[in-house]
Amino acid sequence: MNPVNYTNVLHDLLNIVVHENASDIHLSVGAHPTVRINGTLVPVDKHPVLTEEDVQGMLRAMVQPAQEQRFAETNELDIAYSMPDGSRFRVNAFVAQGAVGIVMRYIPNVIKNFDELGLPPVLETFTQRKQGLFLVVGPVGQGKTSTLAAMIERINETRNAHIMTIEDPVEFLYAPKKAHINQREVRVDTVDFPSGLNAALRQDINVLLVGEMRGLEAISTTITAAETGHLVFATLHTNSAAQTIDRIIDSFPANQQDQIRLQLSTSLIGVLSQRLLPRIQGGRVPVCELLVNTTAVANLIRERRTHEIRTAIETGSEFGMIDMNRALVDLVHHGEITVETAYANSPDPRVLERLF
Numbered sequence: 001m002n003p004v005n006y007t008n009v010l011h012d013l014l015n016i017v018v019h020e021n022a023s024d025i026h027l028s029v030g031a032h033p034t035v036r037i038n039g040t041l042v043p044v045d046k047h048p049v050l051t052e053e054d055v056q057g058m059l060r061a062m063v064q065p066a067q068e069q070r071f072a073e074t075n076e077l078d079i080a081y082s083m084p085d086g087s088r089f090r091v092n093a094f095v096a097q098g099a100v101g102i103v104m105r106y107i108p109n110v111i112k113n114f115d116e117l118g119l120p121p122v123l124e125t126f127t128q129r130k131q132g133l134f135l136v137v138g139p140v141g142q143g144k145t146s147t148l149a150a151m152i153e154r155i156n157e158t159r160n161a162h163i164m165t166i167e168d169p170v171e172f173l174y175a176p177k178k179a180h181i182n183q184r185e186v187r188v189d190t191v192d193f194p195s196g197l198n199a200a201l202r203q204d205i206n207v208l209l210v211g212e213m214r215g216l217e218a219i220s221t222t223i224t225a226a227e228t229g230h231l232v233f234a235t236l237h238t239n240s241a242a243q244t245i246d247r248i249i250d251s252f253p254a255n256q257q258d259q260i261r262l263q264l265s266t267s268l269i270g271v272l273s274q275r276l277l278p279r280i281q282g283g284r285v286p287v288c289e290l291l292v293n294t295t296a297v298a299n300l301i302r303e304r305r306t307h308e309i310r311t312a313i314e315t316g317s318e319f320g321m322i323d324m325n326r327a328l329v330d331l332v333h334h335g336e337i338t339v340e341t342a343y344a345n346s347p348d349p350r351v352l353e354r355l356f
Contacts, residue, residue: 006057011083013058016044017106018087023141027055027102038284039141039276055100059093070187080107080169080185090171107171108146111153117146118286122320123272127154130206132269132293133226137238142276143286144235145171151233152209155179162204166196167211179207186211197221201228210234216251223248223260226267240324240347241271241291242309245301265298273324275345277337285336287345289313290322310347325352332356 013033017025022035022042029052032043062081063071071077075095081104082088088107093100114123126134134151136144149172155161156179163179168186182203190196193210194217200208201224213219213234226232238244245264252260271291276284291297291313300308314323328342329352339356346352 004054004057006054007061009054010058010061013044013047014083014087014089014104014106017089017104022106024103024105027058027104028096029055029099029101036141038282039278052099055102059100059102062091063093078169080171088171088173090169111149111172111174112146113154114150117143117150119147119150120288120290120322122290122322123147123151124154125320126270127151127158129231129269131226131229131231131267133223133232133234133264133267134269135234135236135244135271136274137236137241137244137271138274139237139239142274144274147272147274148209148233148235152207155207155231156181159206161206163207163209164200164203164205165209165211166190166193166200167209168193171211193218194221197225201225201230205230208232212236213248219248219251223263223267227263238273240273240310241289241313242306244271244273245306245309249306261302261304265293265301268293268298268301277331277341277345279336280338281336285331287324287327287331287337288322289324289327289347290320292316292319292321294319314351325355328352329355 013025017035020035020037022037024036026034027050029050032045032049033047034041034043067077067079071093077093079091080088081091086109089104090107091104093102114121136147138144152163153174155163156174156177159178161179163181165183170183170185174181184190184196186192193214197218198221208225208230210222213222213236222232222234236244236247238247248264249257249260270293273289275287277287279285297312300306300312313321324347328346331337332339332342343349343352
């Protein structure tokens with residue numbers, strides 16, 4: 001009996017992801033391969049249930065010896081994987097109840113622009129800034145990486161800038177246009193986020209993309225980079241602009257929090273919180289909340305009044321701010337989402353009810 005060619009098996013499954021426009025594929029022992037399409041998990045029933053040998057075989061088809069060794073030591077692995085046709089995937093391998101599991105997220109080859117992603121045009125203004133910190137926040141799987149890629153690509157198309165990305169792993173690949181671009185992968189090109197961030201400050205950069213602000217040192221260095229003449233983009237897994245600011249401040253010891261409030265009030269330029277909602281006609285549509293750091297908002301941050309930020313957003317449309325509830329109402333009125341979807345995703349359904 002000929003041995004199974006797990007590279008071919010893997011590529012057949014990944015082609016299903018690409019052709020079905022799925023976002024992720026799950027490979028778990030005792031289950032059919034399962035893809036996520038428009039937010040819903042769908043088993044690939046035509047493929048047999050996976051065995052331990054199947055999952056381990058597909059993992060071996062993707063990893064280098066050093067990565068295999070790291071997985072053996074830690075039971076965790078984050079890497080990027082490229083198919084022969086150039087299709088790329090972010091890979092997370094793990095051990096659950098003694099069995100290997102793999103989740104792979106599809107990274108499109110083409111970076112979509114703001115209009116193609118359905119994002120607010122006001123984001124263009126943040127790509128033109130020379131310095132400051134812009135955060136894209138939201139739960140996992142809500143399009144944060146695609147939004148940041150659109151912003152970085154816009155800078156690439158329009159500015160003679162040096163762009164540095166620090167990612168875990170590197171996801172979208174940028175072809176230099178007007179900009180000079182370097183992309184560094186944690187544990188491959190730099191030891192960790194703090195090391196890469198500290199080095200970036202000595203690499204004559206104009207724009208810095210931090211895949212995720214992880215840990216106190218990385219957060220602190222990211223804020224410092226934004227203070228020292230760089231335009232910095234980063235992500236956090238938070239649910240709103242106000243929560244994002246509180247999360248950053250609360251990550252520091254109590255005796256440093258006033259200093260961080262001051263730094264944030266001067267370095268932050270905006271926070272975009274986004275969700276991907278089921279569209280009535282099929283697919284998903286983004287809904288956004290956008291905080292712009294005006295003088296009034298900076299005062300709220302400094303004066304420990306972040307609980308008032310939502311009100312500032314609700315009344316700040318003249319500054320380009322976007323209120324989540326109003327954005328939900330607009331999507332309902334344009335026939336994009338149902339009223340039920342709007343209420344399920346509202347930060348305050350009582351306010352939403354008054355807007356209908």
